[in-house]
Amino acid sequence: MHDAQEHANGCAAAAGSGALRESATFDRHAIAEIQRAAREGIYDIRGGGAKRKVPHFDDLLFLGASVSRYPLEGYRERCSTDVVLGTRFAKQPLHLDIPVTIAGMSFGALSANAKEALGRGASAVGTSTTTGDGGMTPEERLSSKTLVYQLLPSRYGMNPDDLRRADAIEIVVGQGAKPGGGGMLLGQKISERVAGMRDLPAGIDQRSACRHPDWTGPDDLEIKIEELREITDWQKPIFVKVGASRPYYDIALAVKAGADVIVLDGMQGGTAATQDIFIEHVGIPILAAIPQAVEALQELGMHRKVQLIVSGGIRSGADVAKALALGADAVSIGVAALVALGDNAPELDAEYAKLGSRAGFYDDWHEGRDPAGISTQDPELAARLDPELGGRRLANYLRAMVLETQTLARACGKSHVHNLEPEDLVALTIESAAMARVPLAGTSWIPGRDRL
Amino acid sequence: MTADGLTAEQIVTFDLSEAKPRELNAVLHDPDITSATYRVINPGGRHSIAVGAVAPVSVDIDGHAGYYCAGMNQLAHVRVRGNAGTGVAENMMSGTVVVEGDASQSAGATARGGLLVIEGSASARCGISLKGADIVVRGSIGHMSAFMAQTGRIVVCGDVGEALGDSLYEARIYVRGSVKSLGADCVEKPMREEHVAEVAELLQRAGIDDQDTADFRRYGSARSLYHFNVDDAQAY
Ligand SMILES: Cc1cc2nc3c(=O)[nH]c(=O)nc-3n(C[C@H](O)[C@H](O)[C@H](O)COP(=O)(O)O)c2cc1C
Numbered sequence: 021m022h023d024a025q026e027h028a029n030g031c032a033a034a035a036g037s038g039a040l041r042e043s044a045t046f047d048r049h050a051i052a053e054i055q056r057a058a059r060e061g062i063y064d065i066r067g068g069g070a071k072r073k074v075p076h077f078d079d080l081l082f083l084g085a086s087v088s089r090y091p092l093e094g095y096r097e098r099c100s101t102d103v104v105l106g107t108r109f110a111k112q113p114l115h116l117d118i119p120v121t122i123a124g125m126s127f128g129a130l131s132a133n134a135k136e137a138l139g140r141g142a143s144a145v146g147t148s149t150t151t152g153d154g155g156m157t158p159e160e161r162l163s164s165k166t167l168v169y170q171l172l173p174s175r176y177g178m179n180p181d182d183l184r185r186a187d188a189i190e191i192v193v194g195q196g197a198k199p200g201g202g203g204m205l206l207g208q209k210i211s212e213r214v215a216g217m218r219d220l221p222a223g224i225d226q227r228s229a230c231r232h233p234d235w236t237g238p239d240d241l242e243i244k245i246e247e248l249r250e251i252t253d254w255q256k257p258i259f260v261k262v263g264a265s266r267p268y269y270d271i272a273l274a275v276k277a278g279a280d281v282i283v284l285d286g287m288q289g290g291t292a293a294t295q296d297i298f299i300e301h302v303g304i305p306i307l308a309a310i311p312q313a314v315e316a317l318q319e320l321g322m323h324r325k326v327q328l329i330v331s332g333g334i335r336s337g338a339d340v341a342k343a344l345a346l347g348a349d350a351v352s353i354g355v356a357a358l359v360a361l362g363d364n365a366p367e368l369d370a371e372y373a374k375l376g377s378r379a380g381f382y383d384d385w386h387e388g389r390d391p392a393g394i395s396t397q398d399p400e401l402a403a404r405l406d407p408e409l410g411g412r413r414l415a416n417y418l419r420a421m422v423l424e425t426q427t428l429a430r431a432c433g434k435s436h437v438h439n440l441e442p443e444d445l446v447a448l449t450i451e452s453a454a455m456a457r458v459p460l461a462g463t464s465w466i467p468g469r470d471r472l
Numbered sequence: 473m474t475a476d477g478l479t480a481e482q483i484v485t486f487d488l489s490e491a492k493p494r495e496l497n498a499v500l501h502d503p504d505i506t507s508a509t510y511r512v513i514n515p516g517g518r519h520s521i522a523v524g525a526v527a528p529v530s531v532d533i534d535g536h537a538g539y540y541c542a543g544m545n546q547l548a549h550v551r552v553r554g555n556a557g558t559g560v561a562e563n564m565m566s567g568t569v570v571v572e573g574d575a576s577q578s579a580g581a582t583a584r585g586g587l588l589v590i591e592g593s594a595s596a597r598c599g600i601s602l603k604g605a606d607i608v609v610r611g612s613i614g615h616m617s618a619f620m621a622q623t624g625r626i627v628v629c630g631d632v633g634e635a636l637g638d639s640l641y642e643a644r645i646y647v648r649g650s651v652k653s654l655g656a657d658c659v660e661k662p663m664r665e666e667h668v669a670e671v672a673e674l675l676q677r678a679g680i681d682d683q684d685t686a687d688f689r690r691y692g693s694a695r696s697l698y699h700f701n702v703d704d705a706q707a708y
Contacts, residue, residue, distance in 0.1 A: 174601070175563060175601060179544070179565060180524050180526075218622075219603040219622045220623075220641055221642060221698075224699065225699055227639065233581040233597065234540070234582070243540065246520055247523055250493065250523045253501060
């Protein structure tokens with residue numbers, strides 16, 4: 021058995037007897053972190069999203085139809101799932117068949133095969149993928165029917181030909197995993213190809229800037245958006261992506277700056293590589309962010325006119341349905357899509373153990389040694405992921421998610437998933453009731469809105 | 473005949489007191505673009521003038537331009553007979569952009585190819601995140617210039633503000649005047665023969681012939697931040 025596992029089991033047994041008392045403050049993880057920092061002298065960098073428990077969609081329930089509400093027949097009566105993104109100014113809005121999109125993940129963080137698999141899977145079910153902090157690869161453009169091209173602070177690989185080849189443009193202001201942070205791709209993942217696309221030498225650590233180089237603040241952003249529209253002849257929808265921190269203000273400002281679509285990423289949102297301290301301590305849960313964003317849109321008369329895509333810890337059709345019920349038009353997924361491709365697969369447990377992790381726990385995506393061949397640039401590892409098979413798995417997962425979403429929508433009597441509404445929801449905890457602005461189950465109380 | 477040997481009929485004029493930059497830009501994006509010279513009068517500081525051009529045409533802007541003039545330029549030769557706002561020639565791919573007056577912040581930001589000439593001075597963040605283009609400034613440039621500049625060359629005949637070349641990668645910087653301070657990991661390097669030749673070539677391409685190349689000093693990356701090292705933490 022794995023040493024650490026044996027040790028943990030031993031500790032658990034000792035603690036279970038009541039003889040040893042673990043500190044709630046200095047718990048095992050806190051102690052291990054102090055020991056690691058004392059050894060290495062540097063903060064922990066990892067991939068993935070926040071691991072701490074925060075109020076989330078699990079804390080909400082659907083009420084379902086009964087005497088006063090009329091349900092729709094499962095498997096029979098139509099429950100539509102299509103979504104149109106970018107109806108405000110763009111001549112060519114995106115028409116997606118499902119309200120689940122694939123979030124921006126860079127070529128560099130992910131292998132070319134992984135990017136291709138994402139494209140194949142998404143295209144098979146009629147949804148979009150998104151480039152990331154490393155530019156657009158031809159494989160990705162070919163495999164993705166609908167491709168959103170990110171304009172990030174680093175501007176790695178940015179060029180007008182790819183802007184025109186894209187189906188939409190996403191200006192990344194921030195990410196939920198690290199609102200206010202830039203990026204870092206460690207040297208071991210900077211292959212010649214990755215380096216060439218970024219105009220940097222191979223093998224060195226690459227900092228992705230945290231601020232855009234040519235605009236600051238909402239007034240500049242408005243002019244920047246106009247420039248991108250001019251370059252692409254007003255054809256492409258322009259998305260603005262923000263990490264959830266002050267969504268009420270950020271969304272109002274993004275709308276004012278002329279965004280067609282807002283992407284709002286909560287603190288649980290994944291990343292390829294960020295300081296653990298940043299992932300766990302900056303930003304707010306997506307559950308708390310959506311109602312603020314919807315409020316801003318409604319006050320501006322822009323709800324459903326400027327579409328809202330939300331992300332950060334979306335795993336199932338239940339999460340999708342709840343996000344839509346709170347007022348989002350679509351969701352996007354990062355980590356879940358990687359897991360669907362095969363990341364953290366139990367068959368790879370022994371290999372994860374060799375890296376000091378286990379299947380289900382692996383998050384050192386920045387190191388480039390991913391045995392699943394997904395978060396790596398090592399040609400041998402990358403070859404392990406068959407893009408066709410990966411694409412099929414992702415398509416299966418997306419289909420299942422959509423079926424789940426429809427199941428819940430029909431139970432609430434909705435013929436379109438967008439007809440889900442906050443009125444269909446209740447909360448299990450006072451915290452989630454206050455954040456999601458829906459009543460605590462069994463009461464009519466929305467803390468923060470109503471008096472006790 | 474004009475000085476360029478073109479007949480007057482081949483010059484298309486856009487009067488931005490009547491037309492919008494949209495009309496000009498649409499023409500500049502036309503794959504079948506024919507006319508060789510476009511003249512823009514009364515630009516009035518409008519934003520996004522001549523952005524995303526795709527053909528080797530000339531665009532002559534008779535006055536001041538706003539933000540992002542000649543942004544993402546490909547092949548075109550753009551001349552601003554006035555000042556330019558924030559982000560002139562941002563992410564330029566190729567061609568030339570000449571500003572006869574001064575340029576605001578982030579001139580040539582992330583530009584990947586071509587030549588940007590500023591005959592006056594440029595403000596802060598000139599050449600920020602430069603990715604392969606060349607920038608020649610006859611006057612001075614502001615603080616945080618060449619921040620995180622990756623590749624490409626910057627020649628400044630005047631002075632430079634604080635924190636030149638902070639977090640610099642492989643871009644090369646030549647300055648004739650004073651440098652207020654260098655940013656993290658930016659150092660002065662010896663001017664060898666090939667560097668003098670490089671300055672001479674860039675000045676010549678920029679049409680500047682009254683500078684003594686021997687007066688320029690070279691700055692580049694010490695490359696000490698290329699691999700994160702905890703002992704360098706104070707430098708970040
Ligand atoms: C491996 C990986 C790479 C990412 N790269 C980028 C990126 O380049 N640009 C970006 O805006 N977001 C990036 N993200 C964040 C995602 O776009 C998205 O916001 C996040 O993954 C959503 O949360 P989820 O992972 O819980 O679904 C990345 C996420 C992951 C997991």
